Amino acid sequence: MSDQLKEQGSIPVSKVQRAAKFISTGAKVGGNYVKHYAKKMVNPSMNKDELHQNNATDIYNSLSELKGSALKVAQMMSMDKNLLPRAYQDKFTMAQYSAPPLSYPLVVKTFQKYFQKTPEQLFDTFTRSAVNAASIGQVHQATKEGKTLAIKIQYPGIANSVTSDLRLVRPFALRLLNMNEKELDHYMGEVEERLIEETDSQLEVARSREISEACGHIPNLRFPSYYDQWSSDRIITMDWISGKHIKEWMDTKPSQALRNQVGQALWDFYHHQVHNLKQVHADPHPGNFIIQQDGTLGIIDFGCVKVIPEDFYQGYFALIKRELVMNAVELDQIFYDLEFISDLDTEEEKLYFKGVFKEMISLLGQPFHVDRFDFADDKYFEQIFLLGDRISNDKMFKSSRQARGSKHGLYINRTYFGLYNLLNQLKAEVDTTKPDWLK
Amino acid sequence: MDTATAKKKEKKDHRQLILEGFVSHVLEHGKEPASIFKFAKDLKINEVEFYNYFTSFDVIKSSIWVALFEETHRQLEEQEVYKEYAVREKFLSFLFTWVEELKKNRSYLHSLYGNKVTTFKNLPTDTREFKEKFSDFASELILEGKETQEIASRPLITEKYDEALWLQVGFVFRYWLDDNSPRFEKTDAAIEKSVNFAFDLMGKSALDSFLDLAKFLYQSK
Numbered sequence: 073m074s075d076q077l078k079e080q081g082s083i084p085v086s087k088v089q090r091a092a093k094f095i096s097t098g099a100k101v102g103g104n105y106v107k108h109y110a111k112k113m114v115n116p117s118m119n120k121d122e123l124h125q126n127n128a129t130d131i132y133n134s135l136s137e138l139k140g141s142a143l144k145v146a147q148m149m150s151m152d153k154n155l156l157p158r159a160y161q162d163k164f165t166m167a168q169y170s171a172p173p174l175s176y177p178l179v180v181k182t183f184q185k186y187f188q189k190t191p192e193q194l195f196d197t198f199t200r201s202a203v204n205a206a207s208i209g210q211v212h213q214a215t216k217e218g219k220t221l222a223i224k225i226q227y228p229g230i231a232n233s234v235t236s237d238l239r240l241v242r243p244f245a246l247r248l249l250n251m252n253e254k255e256l257d258h259y260m261g262e263v264e265e266r267l268i269e270e271t272d273s274q275l276e277v278a279r280s281r282e283i284s285e286a287c288g289h290i291p292n293l294r295f296p297s298y299y300d301q302w303s304s305d306r307i308i309t310m311d312w313i314s315g316k317h318i319k320e321w322m323d324t325k326p327s328q329a330l331r332n333q334v335g336q337a338l339w340d341f342y343h344h345q346v347h348n349l350k351q352v353h354a355d356p357h358p359g360n361f362i363i364q365q366d367g368t369l370g371i372i373d374f375g376c377v378k379v380i381p382e383d384f385y386q387g388y389f390a391l392i393k394r395e396l397v398m399n400a401v402e403l404d405q406i407f408y409d410l411e412f413i414s415d416l417d418t419e420e421e422k423l424y425f426k427g428v429f430k431e432m433i434s435l436l437g438q439p440f441h442v443d444r445f446d447f448a449d450d451k452y453f454e455q456i457f458l459l460g461d462r463i464s465n466d467k468m469f470k471s472s473r474q475a476r477g478s479k480h481g482l483y484i485n486r487t488y489f490g491l492y493n494l495l496n497q498l499k500a501e502v503d504t505t506k507p508d509w510l511k
Numbered sequence: 512m513d514t515a516t517a518k519k520k521e522k523k524d525h526r527q528l529i530l531e532g533f534v535s536h537v538l539e540h541g542k543e544p545a546s547i548f549k550f551a552k553d554l555k556i557n558e559v560e561f562y563n564y565f566t567s568f569d570v571i572k573s574s575i576w577v578a579l580f581e582e583t584h585r586q587l588e589e590q591e592v593y594k595e596y597a598v599r600e601k602f603l604s605f606l607f608t609w610v611e612e613l614k615k616n617r618s619y620l621h622s623l624y625g626n627k628v629t630t631f632k633n634l635p636t637d638t639r640e641f642k643e644k645f646s647d648f649a650s651e652l653i654l655e656g657k658e659t660q661e662i663a664s665r666p667l668i669t670e671k672y673d674e675a676l677w678l679q680v681g682f683v684f685r686y687w688l689d690d691n692s693p694r695f696e697k698t699d700a701a702i703e704k705s706v707n708f709a710f711d712l713m714g715k716s717a718l719d720s721f722l723d724l725a726k727f728l729y730q731s732k
Contacts (some may be wrong), residue, residue, distance in 0.1 A: 174703070175599070175600055175603050175703060175706075175707075176592075176596070177596070177603040177604035177607050178603065178607065178699060178702075178703050179606040179698065180590075180592070180604070180607075181608075181611075182699075185694060190592075192592065200592075205588070228566075228696035228697070228699040228700045228703075229692060229696040229697050229700045230701070232692060232696075232697075301726065377563070390525050447587055
């Protein structure tokens with residue numbers, strides 16, 4: 073019997089459909105390039121902005137229809153703003169908010185599977201349509217005995233589609249991120265691991281509890297409680313946190329003091345996780361933060377948590393020190409450890425990359441070099457952006473045949489870029505605390 | 512329980528007894544009984560008595576399909592929220608519930624159909640009555656869909672929509688039989704995606720506008 077199952081089971085319809093989706097996007101993107109060059113022949117002064125705009129729209133459209141891990145990749149690309157041309161950015165940040173919803177009958181079915189009850193039987197009220205799209209599912213609002221609850225429902229079969237989705241995304245990532253295959257594979261493994269973790273609801277609840285408990289002492293933070301009796305492999309029930317996302321909140325013109333308060337809470341939250349807990353909420357995109365009316369910061373979604381290995385931690389943050397007091401030999405060792413350079417490099421390459429990384433690190437470390445940093449300073453972000461642009465267009469970098477930077481750095485960089493970006497959006501000035509050994 | 516009602520119940524339940532006996536025979540032996548004579552003997556009833564209820568094994572199998580459908584339908588009607596659903600959701604709900612019913616009989620269905628059926632087409636006798644009932648159900652949905660504009664009215668094609676939905680039921684059945692994902696999650700995803708696809712096709716789309724334009728250009732030439 074099981075033999076029979078396998079025989080037909082090797083034609084996963086969903087995968088074929090997914091592949092088709094990507095192919096059609098590929099065709100559209102190709103079409104955009106053709107259009108671009110056609111227009112350019114007529115009008116040589118045209119730049120690539122429009123092309124990027126068209127590509128971003130098409131890619132976003134197909135990614136958001138696919139849901140799941142593809143959407144996750146879109147989010148991730150939208151995080152690493154400095155890696156992407158400007159036009160992609162805004163489109164991809166949209167991916168953080170909206171995606172086509174699960175039908176209500178499927179929601180009902182999911183509940184029946186795990187609780188043998190419909191949502192209406194379990195809760196006093198339950199919204200028929202999703203109030204929010206999460207990256208690997210959607211959120212419904214419910215009430216029960218006077219409590220307002222947020223219920224996150226995962227799409228069926230997501231966990232199994234992570235690997236195949238990533239394989240489908242690969243060619244796009246190659247083009248968009250301007251990486252070579254080796255580099256990409258170096259990081260894809262890490263991404264896959266995180267994504268698979270993210271589909272594990274029980275792990276998410278356990279981690280949320282652990283981290284919210286450990287961060288409970290930080291002022292102006294709010295964490296939801298989680299309810300085991302209404303949670304399962306694919307359903308998570310937690311407190312509903314009402315408030316606004318950063319963008320909407322900023323529209324209400326909050327005072328500088330209030331913005332600093334939120335910004336400081338955010339900084340302290342990350343400081344404590346990185347330096348004391350050594351595991352960090354590695355998904356600092358705006359959708360995961362809710363600012364409440366009194367200026368406290370609600371933190372939801374602990375799907376993506378990166379555990380920081382001790383030796384990586386030492387090397388990475390040692391570089392952030394203001395004066396690199398160590399000698400060249402020590403510094404080289406750290407560069408080796410963090411995989412910025414390797415024995416395969418020529419002397420010329422080594423020299424070049426060391427220079428680039430020093431520049432990058434001193435730029436990214438700037439907030440750490442002072443006691444208080446004003447993240448409203450757009451000039452600083454412009455500098456990061458320009459550097460990223462310059463590096464990714466540099467011939468030396470493009471022709472380098474190997475991956476650079478430890479894979480652990482991927483999520484840590486992402487976390488810090490995300491954090492800086494959020495603070496920039498908040499236009500906040502914060503005390504940039506650092507552990508004693510870095511002072 | 513006094514003997515009179517017990518006897519009456521037994522009489523009434525002969526039909527049920529035969530159905531259950533048939534299912535358990537398939538479950539235990541992995542195939543249909545060799546003959547009606549043998550089957551009736553195993554059930555300790557008269558072969559003639561058997562013919563009072565069913566004329567062949569095919570009729571039994573057909574009755575089981577119908578029973579699955581009717582149970583699904585009953586459960587749908589029970590759900591308060593079902594009446595408020597749009598047509599697309601109703602059909603989704605039907606398939607989700609139907610698959611749950613199938614799950615209760617998975618071994619039976621697998622023994623009978625696991626390794627030979629490719630579509631319902633190959634099973635005309637087993638599923639004819641089920642198909643009739645389903646077609647009534649589907650026609651109702653399509654009518655409702657046309658009223659709510661969820662389904663575009665297209666001459667000639669619209670009449671075949673119940674047939675299309677029937678094909679989809681067959682597709683889901685086949686997919687489910689071969690599904691070995693935990694909790695049959697892939698079947699859920701397949702239902703969701705294929706129904707959305709089907710209803711997107713049946714809804715008003717660019718194709719209608721295109722045909723309209725083509726007709727216009729042709730006529731005004």
